[in-house]
Amino acid sequence: MSEPAYPRVATLKTAAAFRGHLERSGIPLEFDDQLTPPDRSPLARSIAVNGVTVGNRFCILPMEGWDGTPGGEPSELTRRRWRHFGRSGAKLIWGGEAVAVRHDGRANPNQLLITNATLPALAALRDDLIAAHRERFGAQADRDLYVGLQLTHSGRYARPNEYDRPEPRPGAPNPLLDRRFPRGVRVIDDEELDRLVEDFVTAARLARDAGFAFVDVKACHGYLGHELLGARTRTGRYGGTLENRTRFLRDTIQAIRAGVHGLEIVVRLSAFDTTPFRKSEQGTGAREADADDPSTRPGFCVVDDDRDLDAALDESRAVVAMLQRLGVGAICVTCGSPYYNPHVQPPAMIPPLDGSEPPEDSLCGLTR
Numbered sequence: 001m002s003e004p005a006y007p008r009v010a011t012l013k014t015a016a017a018f019r020g021h022l023e024r025s026g027i028p029l030e031f032d033d034q035l036t037p038p039d040r041s042p043l044a045r046s047i048a049v050n051g052v053t054v055g056n057r058f059c060i061l062p063m064e065g066w067d068g069t070p071g072g073e074p075s076e077l078t079r080r081r082w083r084h085f086g087r088s089g090a091k092l093i094w095g096g097e098a099v100a101v102r103h104d105g106r107a108n109p110n111q112l113l114i115t116n117a118t119l120p121a122l123a124a125l126r127d128d129l130i131a132a133h134r135e136r137f138g139a140q141a142d143r144d145l146y147v148g149l150q151l152t153h154s155g156r157y158a159r160p161n162e163y164d165r166p167e168p169r170p171g172a173p174n175p176l177l178d179r180r181f182p183r184g185v186r187v188i189d190d191e192e193l194d195r196l197v198e199d200f201v202t203a204a205r206l207a208r209d210a211g212f213a214f215v216d217v218k219a220c221h222g223y224l225g226h227e228l229l230g231a232r233t234r235t236g237r238y239g240g241t242l243e244n245r246t247r248f249l250r251d252t253i254q255a256i257r258a259g260v261h262g263l264e265i266v267v268r269l270s271a272f273d274t275t276p277f278r279k280s281e282q283g284t285g286a287r288e289a290d291a292d293d294p295s296t297r298p299g300f301c302v303v304d305d306d307r308d309l310d311a312a313l314d315e316s317r318a319v320v321a322m323l324q325r326l327g328v329g330a331i332c333v334t335c336g337s338p339y340y341n342p343h344v345q346p347p348a349m350i351p352p353l354d355g356s357e358p359p360e361d362s363l364c365g366l367t368r
């Protein structure tokens with residue numbers, strides 16, 4: 001294997017080594033040389049989320065392991081992961097992992113699915129997490145533990161039946177991304193979206209019945225909720241203007257609010273995006289050559305030059321303001337999509353889907 005072009009952060013063993021690397025690379029990232037002791041750490045302080053006191057500020061982001069059963073129930077591996085979430089000590093469990101509201105919206109044949117049939121197993125998953133938390137931190141420790149479930153439809157990245165058979169239902173046409181699906185794509189139509197709002201409500205009700213305190217209506221990472229926000233090339237009620245592009249998210253939140261009591265709603269949002277990357281001949285991720293043509297740039301808050309980032313965030317700010325008006329008590333900000341600009345996010349332990357090397361030091365992305 002070739003040497004990575006950028007040092008892994010874990011190899012920078014001291015604050016001085018880390019600072020030296022940042023300075024040499026011209027990366028304007030601030031950090032504290034000394035960690036505040038645990039008893040005085042800001043991360044140890046409680047925080048109010050949706051009016052609930054959450055015991056500290058450590059949050060487990062949703063992370064799936066593609067290890068549910070074909071029927072959409074957790075496997076032993078899933079249960080072990082959730083027990084680890086509980087044992088971690090983090091008090092905010094932001095959704096656990098993506099759970100599909102409908103079979104055709106699963107990102108892979110092993111993604112969890114929420115239905116009447118899977119409800120007992122999903123309730124047990126939450127119970128196990130709480131039991132693991134209590135076992136480690138005491139019988140009362142779950143009083144300030146806040147556990148929700150992330151609800152999703154994978155849209156363009158649906159692959160519900162076979163790992164090697166994409167069954168994309170994108171929210172909008174996108175010339176650059178559509179050609180990555182040689183068998184073609186079928187944009188999800190307005191009537192299907194109307195019905196999908198109801199499917200989210202049903203799923204939210206089941207999540208409440210399983211004991212979850214909130215649901216995350218997922219709007220990130222290139223999946224349907226996110227792609228619709230950028231659906232400028234879509235016609236009809238769900239495309240074109242920002243008002244139309246936010247309709248699905250807005251209607252879903254309002255319908256859950258009206259139809260499911262005793263459940264809070266949060267949103268995970270990809271706040272900005274870039275034009276798609278693909279692996280170049282040199283092996284690094286590179287922006288698609290024809291991406292400068294504005295007609296091939298559908299997407300939500302697409303920015304390819306950091307100098308434009310602030311202006312590109314205008315629509316994100318508008319969406320955040322809308323979510324505030326809708327009473328959404330917390331927003332988890334993320335960016336991009338692991339499918340077409342994998343290096344925009346902090347790197348995972350596993351290589352990105354396209355196998356490309358990062359085009360920049362990941363600390364640049366972190367700073368961004």
Ligand SMILES: Cc1cc2nc3c(=O)[nH]c(=O)nc-3n(C[C@H](O)[C@H](O)[C@H](O)COP(=O)(O)O)c2cc1C
Pocket residue numbers: 061062063064065096097098150218220268333334335344345346348349
């Ligand atoms: C194996 C793996 C599974 C993930 N599963 C989910 C998921 O189910 N839902 C989700 O919103 N994000 C998921 N993510 C994304 C992470 O939560 C996180 O957003 C990502 O690692 C980048 O961090 P950032 O959002 O701070 O940029 C997953 C990431 C990895 C590496």
